[in-house]
Amino acid sequence: YVNYFERTLIDFGFETPGIVYVNKDWQVNVNPNHIKNIRVWFELIEYSHSGMEKLLSALIVNLRLGGIFISDTDLFQREITKILNSNIAPYYKKVKQLTRIFPVYFHEIGAEGEIRNVTTNMDEVNGRQDRLVHFLRKQVHTESNNTLIDLTYRIFKFWYNGNVDALEPILPHDVFKSIDLESEYFTVVHSLVNQLIKDSELSFDQLLELDNDHFESLLKKLPGEHEKDIHRLTCIHALYALLKEKYSFETLNIVSILRRYAFIEATEIDRFEEAMQKEDFDEALKLIYSFMERLKKIIFNPEHSQSWENIYHKRHIAIGIPSMYGTYRESKFEALGLTFRLEKIATRLMEKIVDNINLDYISAKTLNRVYQVLEFFRYGLELDGVSNQGFNSNLDMLRYSLASRSFSLHQHINIFQFIAENVKITIDNYFLLSYEYPLKIVIPQLYERDIRGTEKEKDQLITRKSEEFFRDIISAAFLIQPLDNLVSRILNSLRNMVDKYPAELISDVMSYNSDLVISPLYKATLQVDNQIFLGSKAFFLKKLSLAHIAVPPGFVLTTEVFRRRYAISNHHEIKKEFDNLIRRNLRKLEKVTGRQFGNPSNPLLLSVRSGTAISMPGAMDTFLNVGMNDQLVEGLSKQPNYAWTSWD
Numbered sequence: 001y002v003n004y005f006e007r008t009l010i011d012f013g014f015e016t017p018g019i020v021y022v023n024k025d026w027q028v029n030v031n032p033n034h035i036k037n038i039r040v041w042f043e044l045i046e047y048s049h050s051g052m053e054k055l056l057s058a059l060i061v062n063l064r065l066g067g068i069f070i071s072d073t074d075l076f077q078r079e080i081t082k083i084l085n086s087n088i089a090p091y092y093k094k095v096k097q098l099t100r101i102f103p104v105y106f107h108e109i110g111a112e113g114e115i116r117n118v119t120t121n122m123d124e125v126n127g128r129q130d131r132l133v134h135f136l137r138k139q140v141h142t143e144s145n146n147t148l149i150d151l152t153y154r155i156f157k158f159w160y161n162g163n164v165d166a167l168e169p170i171l172p173h174d175v176f177k178s179i180d181l182e183s184e185y186f187t188v189v190h191s192l193v194n195q196l197i198k199d200s201e202l203s204f205d206q207l208l209e210l211d212n213d214h215f216e217s218l219l220k221k222l223p224g225e226h227e228k229d230i231h232r233l234t235c236i237h238a239l240y241a242l243l244k245e246k247y248s249f250e251t252l253n254i255v256s257i258l259r260r261y262a263f264i265e266a267t268e269i270d271r272f273e274e275a276m277q278k279e280d281f282d283e284a285l286k287l288i289y290s291f292m293e294r295l296k297k298i299i300f301n302p303e304h305s306q307s308w309e310n311i312y313h314k315r316h317i318a319i320g321i322p323s324m325y326g327t328y329r330e331s332k333f334e335a336l337g338l339t340f341r342l343e344k345i346a347t348r349l350m351e352k353i354v355d356n357i358n359l360d361y362i363s364a365k366t367l368n369r370v371y372q373v374l375e376f377f378r379y380g381l382e383l384d385g386v387s388n389q390g391f392n393s394n395l396d397m398l399r400y401s402l403a404s405r406s407f408s409l410h411q412h413i414n415i416f417q418f419i420a421e422n423v424k425i426t427i428d429n430y431f432l433l434s435y436e437y438p439l440k441i442v443i444p445q446l447y448e449r450d451i452r453g454t455e456k457e458k459d460q461l462i463t464r465k466s467e468e469f470f471r472d473i474i475s476a477a478f479l480i481q482p483l484d485n486l487v488s489r490i491l492n493s494l495r496n497m498v499d500k501y502p503a504e505l506i507s508d509v510m511s512y513n514s515d516l517v518i519s520p521l522y523k524a525t526l527q528v529d530n531q532i533f534l535g536s537k538a539f540f541l542k543k544l545s546l547a548h549i550a551v552p553p554g555f556v557l558t559t560e561v562f563r564r565r566y567a568i569s570n571h572h573e574i575k576k577e578f579d580n581l582i583r584r585n586l587r588k589l590e591k592v593t594g595r596q597f598g599n600p601s602n603p604l605l606l607s608v609r610s611g612t613a614i615s616m617p618g619a620m621d622t623f624l625n626v627g628m629n630d631q632l633v634e635g636l637s638k639q640p641n642y643a644w645t646s647w648d
Contacts, residue, residue, distance in 0.1 A: 006054040009044075010438060013445050014062040017069035020147065022172050026135065028143045030069045035076075038063075042079050046086040056094050058438035063101050064469060066446050072144035073324040076104045077333055078307065084332040085304045092300075093385035093430055096336075097473070103146035103247040105337030109311060110325040111141045115242050122235035125228050130185040131178040132158075133232070135171065140239070146247035152240045153208070159186070159236075160193045160204050189229045192222055196233075208240060211252070249340045261338060263298065264291050281356075285349045285376060292342050292383050298335040305332045343478045346380060350479060354486055358514075359493045360573035364402070365513040367412065370490060371398050374419075377483045384478045386430050391422035409506055413494045420487045427484070431474055439466045501571065508567040512574060516560040518581050520588065521545045522553050533558040535611025553592045554606075555585045559613075597627050600635025 018031035041059050045052050070076050080099055088095045111119065123130070123137040136155055140148055151170055158167055168176050180186065196207060196218055207215070215237050219230050244250045251257055255276075258269045268287065275284040311326035353376070357369055374395055381387065398415050401407040443465045444451060444458060451458050475481055497506055519525040519534060521542050531539045538556045545551040561568065561578075568578050586604075590596050595604035605627045610620030636646040 002048065002052065003054070006052050006058075009041075009055065010058045010441050014041075014058075014066065014442070016062070016066035016446070020069055022139070022143075022170065024172050024174065026138060026142075026172055026175075028071070028145070028147075034069060035074055038068075039079060042083060046083050053091055053094060053434060054437065056091065056098055057434045058442060060094075060098050060101070060473075061435060061438045061442045061469065062446075063098075064472060065442065065465065068101060068103075069147075070102055070104055070145065072109045075109065075311070075324075075328065076102060077328045077330070080104065080336065081305065081307055081330045081333045084299060084336060089300065094434070096385065097477075099336060100340060100476070105249070105333075105340065106246045107327050107329060107334075108246075109328060110144045112325060115140060115239065115246070118235040118239045118242065122232050122239070125231050125235075126185060131175055132167075132171075132185070135175045146243075149240070149243045149247060152236065152243060156193075156208065156236050156240060157204060159189045159233075160197070162186070162190055188226055189232060192226060192229055192233060195222060208237070210237075212238060212241070249344045251341055251344065254341065254345050257338070257341060258291070261334065263294060263335065263338065281349050281352045282372075282376075285346060285353065288342050288346045288349065289376075289379055289383060292339055292346070295335040295339045295342075296383060299332050299339070301332070305330055307333070343384070347479060347482065350376065350380070350482055354482060358573075358577060359489050360577070361509055361571060362409075362412075362490070362493050362497060363512045363514075364510055365515065367398070368402055370486075371395070371402060373486070374398070374483075377479055377486075380479050381426075381483075386426060386478075386480075388422050388426045388429075391419060391426065394418045394422060405511075409494060409498060409510065413491065413498070416487060416491050416494065420484075420491060423480075423484050423487055427474065427480060431477060431480070432470060435469065435473075436466075439469060505567065505570055508564065509571055509574065512564050512567045513560070514574075514577060514581065517558055517564070517568075517578065518555055518585055519558055520553075520555045520585065521551060522592065528558050528560070531613045533560060535559065535613055536615065537609065537611035539611075553589055555589070557582075598632075600632050601639075603627060603632050603636060 015031055015033040015037040017034045020028065020030045023029050038059070041055060045056055045059075048055075080102065083095065083099065119137040119140045123133050126133070128134050132155060136151060139151060154166055154170060158164065162181055164176075164179055164181070167179070193204075193207075197204060199221060200207060200218055202210075207218075210218075216234070219233060222230055241252055245252050255269060255273045258264055258272070259266070268290070272284055272287040272291075275281075275287060307328060307330035309326065309328050311324060311328070313324055350373075353373055357366065357373065359366070378392065378395060394415055398412075398419075401412065401415065440462055443462045447461060447465065451461060497509070501509070515525075516528055516533065519528045519538075519542070521538070522545050524546060528534065529539070529542065534542060534556050541551055541554075542556070545553075568574055586597050589606075590604055593604055595602050597604045597606075605625045608623040608626050610622065633646045637643050
């Protein structure tokens with residue numbers, strides 16, 4: 001009966017928000033049945049003990065394809081709390097896919113705090129005479145909803161390019177007609193925005209996304225006589241960032257957001273902040289995951305949570321629009337909202353971690369690192385309610401393979417082919433298959449006007465819109481796309497090695513470890529800090545240096561370079577990486593010495609000496625004054641006390 005009821009209800013159709021616009025009274029017009037329809041379907045999902053997964057899927061399809069409009073005054077936070085207090089465990093991932101869509105994860109209802117302050121200041125600085133800015137202020141104060149992000153963006157961009165036509169669809173007629181490209185409220189700020197773009201060499205969107213400190217530093221370079229307009233720029237830039245933080249999962253400062261909640265200990269937040277400052281992305285990700293695990297326990301708590309509300313209503317006399325202000329607090333709702341924000345941070349951290357893996361070639365070191373990263377993916381996906389037993393088994397197989405030196409490259413290719421298939425199955429099970437039925441029903445309902453003629457054209461429309469939907473939902477999914485991309489890149493690299501290189505070279509590459517080829521004298525590198533890798537001369541010099549005895553700074557090309565010379569000489573990507581390692585260590589020497597390799601006026605000259613574990617006098621040459629050439633001699637000879645020395 002439930003299955004029949006679900007199908008019938010989906011066939012019945014769904015109320016979209018329709019065309020959302022602001023009328024002549026500055027009020028937002030939207031289909032009032034849209035929010036009612038959402039609430040009815042929510043209630044059915046909440047009270048269904050068997051779980052109406054088809055209805056869940058159909059609601060996601062309708063909202064993603066047909067649009068969504070939620071106002072602060074709808075207090076939709078209550079609906080999120082209700083569904084989290086229902087039996088969500090069997091279909092947690094699908095509930096997350098649904099609840100992620102709603103722009104409601106904030107405490108302050110209406111325009112409160114900083115949002116209210118910046119809009120008021122931006123309007124009052126010109127005595128409320130700029131009608132466009134006054135309209136923006138009133139919309140923020142009375143019609144609080146996520147469309148304000150787009151309104152703010154378009155006004156800021158209008159100040160940049162003067163394109164009035166882009167504003168017409170979102171403004172009441174009287175406000176649009178009041179815009180004057182010759183007025184003082186446009187000409188000065190238009191000039192200033194373009195000056196910012198020119199000075200910073202950024203695009204408009206890049207300028208908009210700058211953090212407040214960077215943006216403020218650019219504003220300080222503008223002419224001081226335009227104080228009012230500079231203040232307006234400060235306000236609109238801050239407003240855009242604040243609205244994005246309120247209505248989306250973008251965060252100005254995740255540390256400050258974490259400190260607003262009692263879920264996480266202050267000491268743990270301090271550890272996360274320290275890890276981020278040190279760019280220890282592994283440690284930062286582990287801490288994020290630990291926070292997410294704690295929040296998941298709160299969400300899954302079987303006890304019903306109670307909300308705390310402090311809401312009051314107000315009618316704006318000037319324009320007669322009722323509005324709502326206040327606060328909504330509830331632990332499960334807050335835990336879910338914070339989880340979504342942390343997922344954003346975790347995704348960025350994972351991208352940085354993956355970017356630091358050199359996949360131009362694959363070695364045992366690479367595979368060990370890849371295994372660690374795939375474990376990060378597995379844990380993150382399981383926190384999100386996504387698991388695949390085959391993926392876990394093949395990950396175990398990869399771990400066992402790393403302990404065997406006889407495991408071939410072809411066998412590793414097989415493992416990653418299995419993992420790639422596991423990822424595909426995961427995508428099918430969690431993101432594709434359950435949407436096939438509702439897409440076939442909902443797309444014709446939403447795009448009825450676009451369906452003309454044959455059944456074939458209808459099928460083509462369904463296919464096209466379904467592909468768009470699937471792309472969007474996979475790109476929005478936590479970690480799935482980065483995982484799929486990583487596995488594909490690994491497979492490509494492994495196959496390229498098999499196709500391009502002989503077995504002997506592949507064997508040498510697989511045992512190559514770039515961490516063992518260079519060791520700075522001034523920094524401990526535990527893996528190679530011994531006489532076998534450094535040779536006796538460098539080993540004892542390094543001991544002196546680490547004991548803070550004066551030793552000229554330098555670095556050692558270890559004996560591993562000799563042992564791996566076949567791989568370094570014959571594999572293009574390893575040779576390129578090795579050369580880059582030398583350049584990177586040269587840059588560090590330049591920083592330590594305050595000199596520059598190849599700079600005639602301030603040259604860094606090197607002494608290149610050989611060494612072995614056992615003394616072998618005369619076995620290798622010594623090169624002095626490496627970096628010297630005729631041009632440097634000319635430049636150096638002009639410096640005091642260097643005339644004879646440079647030519648010698």
